[in-house]
Amino acid sequence: MKRSKFIALAFAALVLPFSASAQSDYPNKPITFIVPYPAGGLNDAIVRVIGDRMSALLGKPVLIDNKAGAATTVASNFVAKAPADGYTLYGGGTSLIINPTLQGNVQYDPHKSFDLVSLISFTPFILQVNADFPVKTMAELIAYLKANPGKFNMATSGIGATNHMAAEMFRAKTGLNYTIVPYRGGAQAGQDVASGQAQMMFSASLEAIPFLQSGKTRAIAISSAKRSPSFPDIPTVAESSDLKDFDVVFWQGLVVPAGTPKPIQDKLHATIAKITAEPEVIERFKKQGVEIRSSTPAQFKEWYLLEEKRWVTLIKEQNLKPE
Template sequence: MILSSRLLVTLFLGLFLLLPSLASAQNFPAKPIKLIVPFSAGGPNDIIARVVGQRMSELCGQPVLIDNRGGQGGVLGTDAVAKSPPDGYTIAITSAGALAISASMEKVAYDTLTDLTPVTLVAIVPEMLVVAANVPAKDAGELIALARAQPGKLNFASTGAGSLPHLAGELFKLTARIDIVHVPYRGAAPAVNDLLGQQVQMAFLDLPALLPQVKTGALRPIAVGSAERAPTAPDVPTTAEAGFPDLRIENWYGMVAPKGTPKEIIAALHGLVTKAMADPAVKEKLSQQGATLIGDEPEHFRQFIADETKKWAKVIKDAGVETAK
């Protein structure tokens, strides 16, 4: 009888402590949500966040305020989320670089899987391999043959050292066993400009950044790094079709919250964002940007981040990429 009484008291206390968070989750959101985008306005990360955030706002009846905090390849804005109160009112949609690559390249102030709480993988955007108009190669086989005939003579552009486009090029070098030289830029726009100016010969970049120039014929597409052909570029083969099934290269963007955010709030955020992503208008707008919406469960996203971290850490090691750690 004494044991039963103690058990009842324990259960009562547990329920009493749980009630505030349950009530908070039921009322969530009760004020505006700040959605940090760790890049400047206009890029793929920003576009995805604005389209999804607008629909979230319509669904929940509270403003979802976009806060662009660029710097250090997405690290600074992501770190701002890690240091925010764990109440669900400061979150981010951030990138593969900030969540799964940067920690292998440099010292960062946060650990993705301990200082942040994954909410969901929002979208995947394939990387496209293109060549400048003066490069004679028409497909992957011809490009590799050209690179092997001129070791160290062909350059590939990226959006910066340690960025996904950089590591995509390094993985291409390893997979195809070729010697090409990395040329880092501060973003996609200057990289594309020098591709158009034929200062560099090739690049892996987010498909949306290349699509306008590919459609006009100013840049020649070689392959996309997705499992299936991109609907916005259906004539471009996948890297697997080009003979490289292990050259799967996709950028991705996911929602995270600060460590310690209550599970009930994470569940509320997950329900809100996945409902927004399921909207046909949202799907249509983002498919035009080459993005595929995902919307997985938090634990699945956590494992996805862990797997991607291991994948790119191995590429960095195997390619001998110089790091700042």
């Protein structure tokens, strides 16, 4: 046997036991859970609850790190380059698969840079308008926007965010003329709708509730295919307009750097499945219109590809640009 080959085999024999041990006692130090938006938004709120429960179940702190910027690309780039050891988790969503086509300058491959562990949540958007905006129904909104082309703004959480895509799809399907304004998160965008700086927005239901309850905004429709049990009086976009196939939800899942050892991914998946089955967690977010549920990695992948096809098609057909 050649000396070089002998050394390689000897090294592998030494390393493998340590590697297996590192996986079997995972986690043995704090875990960082990356959020691609500022604190205060929907993604952040859900990840903080999930992270808190993970800390309790895994016995180690789960630290939340908000890495906002560049329409979530800052966070995605960071996670793609992080060590694949289970200590960097990501609350990834639609922008993960939108940005490579929309932005074109990302430092990750949506199919090679990450492993998909489990879906976590699904949230419809409430199309809300400023309380002083003179419309109360979808028919009135469409008619008013048609009569005043180019005069009003639709706020979004940021370029590539799911509600940005909802705003683009709504504009494309109705032929309406309004300006889409990106913000650095849903909380800030919602505040500007409430203050009248912007007139309307597809807001994640959790983020829309405080403004609706305060009377600063008014709900026009909800973006899911069916009415939300949490908001039974709000009609869907599909039922209140001619857009019969309109169905848009904000989703997020647990994503890790590609190559994270399977035993670690399995442990993370089992932990997420346990958390998302807890009645207290389910009910906490159900009141706010959020459906909490896990999935298998295969189911996550199927959903991931379906969403990618839909949104990449819209981006190309509408020739959407990052600015």
